[in-house]
Amino acid sequence: MSQLPQDFLSVLNARSQDIFRRIVERYLDTGAPVGSRDLSRMLQGGLSPASVRNVMADLEDLGLIAAPHTSAGRAPTQEGLRFFVDAMLEVGAVNESERSQIAQSIQGQKGQVEDVLTEASQLLSGLSHGAGVVIATKADMVLRHLEFVRLDSTRAMAILVGQDGQVENRIMETPPGLTASALTQAGNFIAHHVVGRTLAEARKVLAAQRAEQRAELDELTQKLVDAGIATLSQSSPSSAPTVIVRGRANLLNDTMASDELLRMRQLFDELESKDGLLELLGDADKAQGVRIFIGSENKLFSLSGSSVILSPYKDANDKVVGVLGVIGPTRLNYARIVPVVDYTAHVITAMMARKH
Template identity: 50%
Template sequence: MNPSSPRPTTLADLDARARDIFRDIVEAYLETGEPVGSRTLSKRGIGLSPASIRNTMADLASLGLLDAPHLSAGRAPTHMGLRLFVDGLLEIGDLGRDEKAEIDARLAAAGSDLSSALSEASLLLSGLAGGAGLVTTPTRESPVKHVEFVLVGPGQILVVLVFDDGQVENRLVQMPVGLTQSQLQESTNFLNYRLKGRTLSEALSQAVEDARHAEATLDKMAAHLIEAGFAEWSGEDPLAGRKLIVRGRANLLADSKAAGDLERVRVLFDDLERKRDLIQVLDAAREASAVKLFIGAENPLFSMSGSALVAAPYMDSQRRVLGALGVIGPTRLNYARVIPMVDYTAKVVGRLIERRGLNLTE
């Protein structure tokens, strides 16, 4: 292998010796979380002297696949190296029968409430995979059947949406000062005319825009209520109204030994609070319609924490993507185990939604 050659984009750019040593380094690192030295590799039966291994490790480092963290004598894979390993060398099998049975049983026991099922999915992923579990609630694709504004107390109005699939969503909004019962009814009539038979994504932004310009036929107070009442479902923020369920943050502290590890976990905790950004990252898995892996700086959100995210979409029987779930943790995740686990959990969640017609409660 020529150290001055360009950085490889495929394993074909590495000779057989470099490939074998690179695989052993990454596998040892994923097992222990520690940098790997030449003597450690020679003891693993690689059949080369420590000096020969060191020379190859230096070549791999010059290609950007390895680095030496904390001034250690050992080497650890870079984010680029982990990506090359996952794409070209990682052997991903199926989940064991016991793990599948546990996932099936725990999700089946969650009941008929979708929020409970998704929360359980996040919790079991965090426990089985050793990171934090993430799940996004579904986007709403069923057409609207009925909408209603209901006065429930001083200064508060309940917005009720009923969908063709039988699901119901509610939001409490502040009542505009001086609103009358006739204006409340006018708002309800206006939205039922605009939304009935259309999905939220198709209709809401236009309905709010129509209300703003309907001064000739719609009372200004009613128009204000419509805009306020649907700010969480429509308007300029396409992610509004969706939730991110996070379980298992404590798992991220369990394997953090050095001060540098603890600092990265602190930064990751900050990342987990940026829910809008995390939903957007998980949406990339929705768009791919398959398991997707983000390693460290491949996504700007994780560039400081050096984290990895394995995510997959969950779908209904027509393969319509409803949401996404995954596991986030250090880059030394056990990818061979976590990837099929996330994939299988997503499939089970999709089947439960389809079979039970689970309801999302607010």
């Protein structure tokens, strides 16, 4: 991608900015390129088509616009759209009707968190006429019960039961010569400190307690407690992100070329297979507010040539636990959708705090 100057606005005079803005806004509105004659009629100053063509040639040399296929008109390039979004986009506010619709739809959900997120995805799809997407991290299991069961002379099974009823079994190596009483003692020690805590909290507490109570634990039990801490540190088999996509049909229609349909379907397949999602969530954890990816700027969405508007949402501890947003063509109505996505993320964050 070509690098546009940081102070690009200072490179374009008022006339060039006006013409560029009109080309982009026409493209975002209709998806069609615009020619110099149409632009001349749209401009207030009575600029001739020849003069407009000169400005368009300069914009094309800068990589901001290009002629799609054999069209005589010009449309913004990916770089041009990026510059427009970063430097010239005037983002409006969410109108009162949409604010009310978003708040009522999400706050009206009385079920599990996933029901709330599904409603948010459906809502964003309807408001944007694109696909609504939510990518959520799996909540860390809060332990209700833990016990060890001996399998043979060198292995035991740790049975973890969450407060939500989720059960996980993890195989762990046991030290040679382990007695039944040592297994019971280690199990009781660990269970006493982990019940009611998340796995992450349990690991920290156990490590601290083991150091403090080293004298009270015999050598075999210490080794087993160490093995238990290692077992709790294993990735959960259900730790892959949850992906909720609604409104796919908005992006798949009979007028698309076959290669466009194929690329869009591949995007949905990649979303379902979770490829690249943890990296996207990691990016969201570092980001502040709404992020916009245009075309090839994010490898997950680059193949489909889509634009994606995403905003992180947080839990009661102010930790980013997911992202939500809209997938659509590059000519999305950014000015309208950006604040809608941002407001929806704030409503979800507020609801997550209440559900805690």
